[in-house]
Amino acid sequence: MELLEAISTRRSVRKYAEKEVADEMIDKIIRAAMTAPSAGNQQPWHFIITRDREKMNKVSGFHPYASMLKNASVAIVVCGAPNGKKWPDFWPQDCSAASQNMLLSARDLGLGTVWVGVYPLEDRMEGMRKLFGIPDDIYPFAIVPVGWPEAEFKAMDRYNSSLIHSESW
Template sequence: MELIEAIHTRRSIRKYLDKPVSPEMIETIIKAAMAAPSAGNQQPWHFIVITDRTKLDAIPAFHPYSKMVLQAPAAILLCGDPDGKKWPTFWDQDLSAATQNMLLTARDLGLGTVWVGVFPEKDRMEGFRKLFAIPDNIHPFALIPIGWPDGQFEAVSRYRPELIHREAW
């Protein structure tokens, strides 16, 4: 698939087929995340791969917008670690770039994903900390449910020229 096609056909997929995602595909997605740019190449990320049905099913109890994990065969939780980094205030931008790489790579593989925001919502972050024994200095950032989509990918134009300013506002 061409990159432009992946960008324009990537959608938030919330319904998945009852079919597992291979460990190799998960690894490919995480490798793409780790190829993302980060401030000073500090790479302040950690990834928790979740395939345990009990843990996936527990997430909606503390995250009100995560019900799609009840169908997803897998999810990846991205976490930020700003401690000891040269640019500690940029970790959330770094993880945003990693997240986008994951979404596009999954699309290229034919998989569906949705970006489920966690940071900066304290109750969501605490729920993930408790469920996955995440240390207090690590920040749960985003959850990416992954699965084979129950539906089709379609390109939809979101281009809005009225939002473009040239040389000044």
């Protein structure tokens, strides 16, 4: 698949077919995430991969927008680890770049995903910490359900020229 096709057809998928995603595909998605740019190449991220249905179902108990986890094949929790980094304040941008790489690589593989934000909401971060045993100095950033989409991907043009400014506002 061409890169621009993957970008233009990527969608937030919330309904998944009952079909497992191979471990090799998840490995490719994680490898793509780890190629993301980061401030000073500090790579302040960690990833939790879970297929634990019980844990995935529990997320919607503290996250109101995570119900799609109940039918995803797998979920990837993206976490930030800024402590001890030269540029600790840039970890959200770094984890955002890694998350976007995950979404695009999954699309390239024919898989569906949706970015379910966790950070900076304390109740969501605390719920993730308790459920997945995440240490207090690590920030749960997002959870990305992954699965085979029920619907087809279609390109969408979201270009809006009113949002582009030449040299000044």
